[in-house]
Amino acid sequence: MVPVNAHFQAHFSICNENTMDVFHGFLHQELQGWFDPVLTSLKETQSSVCAEYNVSYKGRMAQFLGLCDRADQVTTLPISVNYRYPHYYSSLQGISSLYLMRLPVGLHESRSFALFFFKVRLPRWILKPLKPLLEVVIQRFVLNKFLAQDIEMIESEQRNYLANPQRRYVEINPAIIAIQRLIVQQYEQFMQESSQSAYRGNQDKKPISLSQVVSQEDLCEVIASGQAELTKENTIG
Numbered sequence: 001m002v003p004v005n006a007h008f009q010a011h012f013s014i015c016n017e018n019t020m021d022v023f024h025g026f027l028h029q030e031l032q033g034w035f036d037p038v039l040t041s042l043k044e045t046q047s048s049v050c051a052e053y054n055v056s057y058k059g060r061m062a063q064f065l066g067l068c069d070r071a072d073q074v075t076t077l078p079i080s081v082n083y084r085y086p087h088y089y090s091s092l093q094g095i096s097s098l099y100l101m102r103l104p105v106g107l108h109e110s111r112s113f114a115l116f117f118f119k120v121r122l123p124r125w126i127l128k129p130l131k132p133l134l135e136v137v138i139q140r141f142v143l144n145k146f147l148a149q150d151i152e153m154i155e156s157e158q159r160n161y162l163a164n165p166q167r168r169y170v171e172i173n174p175a176i177i178a179i180q181r182l183i184v185q186q187y188e189q190f191m192q193e194s195s196q197s198a199y200r201g202n203q204d205k206k207p208i209s210l211s212q213v214v215s216q217e218d219l220c221e222v223i224a225s226g227q228a229e230l231t232k233e234n235t236i237g
């Protein structure tokens with residue numbers, strides 16, 4: 001098990017789109033990350049999104065991590081990515097698992113606390129003394145390098161958004177579109193419940209109506225301020 005913590009100067013929705021987007025393997029090309037992703041299944045509920053992809057691996061790094069038997073051969077594996085606001089669980093069949101807890105902090109700030117589990121192909125008596133060293137090596141020389149590239153891309157997306165909040169772009173990954181749809185649905189639900197509770201509890205305090213919230217900035221603000229309540233309702237487990 002390898003823990004990895006991260007701090008992003010970006011809204012949690014941008015971070016979470018990145019985590020769901022297995023199509024961004026080219027970003028980690030030089031680190032011998034995955035390639036040729038294929039979305040094979042997508043399931044949505046009112047509180048979760050589950051996507052399944054096939055991804056391919058090749059190279060010495062992939063072999064070291066047990067992702068392929070031979071460095072010179074391509075191995076294709078199924079990976080499932082489960083989103084339940086605002087957290088993730090991801091599993092690469094029989095080889096590794098990731099539990100990623102996301103903490104929305106503010107409009108342009110998020111944190112994550114991740115636990116990676118790897119199945120190392122070594123006898124237990126060899127693995128036990130090596131485990132502390134392996135954890136440091138995998139964290140420092142593998143996972144942190146992937147993370148640094150993700151942070152750079154995510155914060156760049158946040159800056160682009162702030163430079164032009166009205167920008168238009170085409171999203172091609174149906175799993176990302178599902179995440180965006182879920183976040184908006186949860187936001188609308190939160191607003192509806194807030195309006196109702198504000199009306200019941202304090203008629204002097206005028207609630208914000210949905211029609212008043214027209215920009216993503218408004219959406220971000222409300223989601224960030226309401227994250228504690230929604231997290232309580234929807235946290236995994």
Ligand SMILES: [Fe+2]
Binds near residue numbers: 027146150
């Ligand atoms: Fe990445």
